[in-house]
Amino acid sequence: MSYKEKLEKCGVNWPSLSRPDLPFAPTKRIGDTLYVSGQIPEVADEIAYIGQVGKEIDVEMALQSAKICAANIVYWVEKSLDGDLDRVVQMAKMNIFINAVPGFTAYSQVGNGASEIMNALFGERGEHARCAVGMGGLPANVPVEIDAVFHVR
Template identity: 65%
Template sequence: MSYRKKFEELGIAWPSLERPALPFSPTVRVGDIIYVSGQIPEIGADIAATGQVGREVDLATAQHAARLCAANIVHWLDKALDGDLDRVVRFAKLTVYVNAIPGFKSYSEVGNGASEFLLHVFGERGEHARCALGMGGLPANVPVEADAIVHVR
């Protein structure tokens, strides 16, 4: 089954993103490791959700935002691998940053949105080490941002 079909099964369209005019790259490859810069829940030029989890954003919306972040990670990874995601050996590390109110405790549950997405799309190769942590704010006031370290061939 194609990677795009796996996205569709989860109700997420294949991302259509342009490289932002920022002083860093969406991906950097060092040997057989690709580092994917932090991704926010963008759909094209639009941001899918803004606000703090526990205030303007509920848990289900934050989990969906985390899935979108993971989808955008895959988009940039696909670009770095010239469209050949079969070259992914394994996701090594995923970090999920959650913009939440003080006292929020379900960071792992938010992070599960991204982790479960990667497991669905890549199977065993999508299993990873992970850190999900709270932030006092994130760019564009998004509820979630995620970055990844991926072993490739």
């Protein structure tokens, strides 16, 4: 089964993104380490979810946001590896930032959406260290932003 098919089986379409006109790159490779900049729940050129978790966004919508962020991470990894995701040796770390109201505590539950995507796509190579933390706000008022680090060949 292809990576695209695995992603669609998780309920997320393969992304179609364009590089943003920002003063940083979507990915940066240093040796065998690939850093992926923070990804938001962007589908094509639209933001799929906007709002704060616990206010405009419920846990299920936040979980879906995390899945979209994870898919966008994989998209940029594929681009940086010339279309060959088999060059991923191991996902090392994922940081999940959640724009949530004070008192919200289901950060791990939201983060599981992204972790499940990586595990489904990469199997053991997708097992990673991570943190899921609450923020008082995120760019464009998105509910979730995720960055990641991969070991690649």
